[in-house]
Amino acid sequence: GAVVSQHPSWVICKSGTSVKIECRSLDFQATTMFWYRQFPKQSLMLMATSNEGSKATYEQGVEKDKFLINHASLTLSTLTVTSAHPEDSSFYICSASKGLGEDTQYFGPGTRLTVL
Amino acid sequence: LAKTTQPISMDSYEGQEVNITCSHNNIATNDYITWYQQFPSQGPRFIIQGYKTKVTNEVASLFIPADRKSSTLSLPRVSLSDTAVYYCLVGAPSGYSTLTFGKGTMLLVSP
Numbered sequence: 628g629a630v631v632s633q634h635p636s637w638v639i640c641k642s643g644t645s646v647k648i649e650c651r652s653l654d655f656q657a658t659t660m661f662w663y664r665q666f667p668k669q670s671l672m673l674m675a676t677s678n679e680g681s682k683a684t685y686e687q688g689v690e691k692d693k694f695l696i697n698h699a700s701l702t703l704s705t706l707t708v709t710s711a712h713p714e715d716s717s718f719y720i721c722s723a724s725k726g727l728g729e730d731t732q733y734f735g736p737g738t739r740l741t742v743l
Numbered sequence: 744l745a746k747t748t749q750p751i752s753m754d755s756y757e758g759q760e761v762n763i764t765c766s767h768n769n770i771a772t773n774d775y776i777t778w779y780q781q782f783p784s785q786g787p788r789f790i791i792q793g794y795k796t797k798v799t800n801e802v803a804s805l806f807i808p809a810d811r812k813s814s815t816l817s818l819p820r821v822s823l824s825d826t827a828v829y830y831c832l833v834g835a836p837s838g839y840s841t842l843t844f845g846k847g848t849m850l851l852v853s854p
Contacts, residue, residue: 631786661842670830671787671844720786731777732842734786 628654631723633735640711641743648706648738650721656701658726662694665718665737677704711742747831752849761818763848765831768812773835776807776814781828781847790829791816818850826852 630653640646650660659678663671675691677683677698685691695707704723708715718739722732748766755761767776775794779787791798793805793814804817818825828847 629789633786663844670846673842673844718784722786731789731792733789734779737784737786739784 629725629731629733630654631657631721631733631735633719633721633738635738636736637739637741639741639743642712643710645707645709646711646740648708648719648721648740650704650706650723650735652702652723652733655723655725657704657723658701659724660698660704661722661724661732662696662704662706663720663722665720671720674706708740711740713742716740716742746843747833747845749829749831749845749848751846752851754851754853755821756853757822758820761821761825761850761852763816763818763829763831763850764813765816766813767831767833770811770833771835774833775835776805776811777832777834777842778803778805778816779830779832781830787830821850821852823852823854826850 632651634649638646661676662674664674665671673686674689675683675685675696677696679698679701683696693709698704718737720737722734724732775792777792778790780790781787791800791803791805793807795807798805806815828849830844830847832842834842
């Protein structure tokens, strides 16, 4: 159990366009979902934390108007990169936590975003 | 959030036991210790989690001394497919706490 999926697995877009990435918990309800970004040969950097039905909490330095997060249900969170630029090219990974005293985060397979 | 320190890299050979130690000197009373494995271009995979003493599952063991200021992930009889980056994290099991990833340990298993 505890499977998290992401869609798409990779995406290429033109500079200035917006891209939406979906994160789904397939076999459990996720009270909390997290979004990370990982540049080549670097560690994961937390971007934001979202709880179902409430606004996301963004980490310092992450622009909330550029990275729109929606956690509309207990099994789905979306990250929209608005007006993407080449410097936004990265590996985006989501994770989900069951909450209710269980802290383990289960990670999705990641989405490779390339902005031309 | 408790900071963790791990070796940047380790080398091993197939069939050997590998022990990766993580230091977390300022671990809080409520913090648990969790290890993840990450292959290139994949999301991290949960390996094991513990609070104190020893925890064992089908893939690894986690040893935590009484002072909990460090922990050791033990991988028995590694294979080439265990080549990956291993992350040690500490955090409280609230379901809402964030994780801070350090640099991790790059384990290279050779034939």
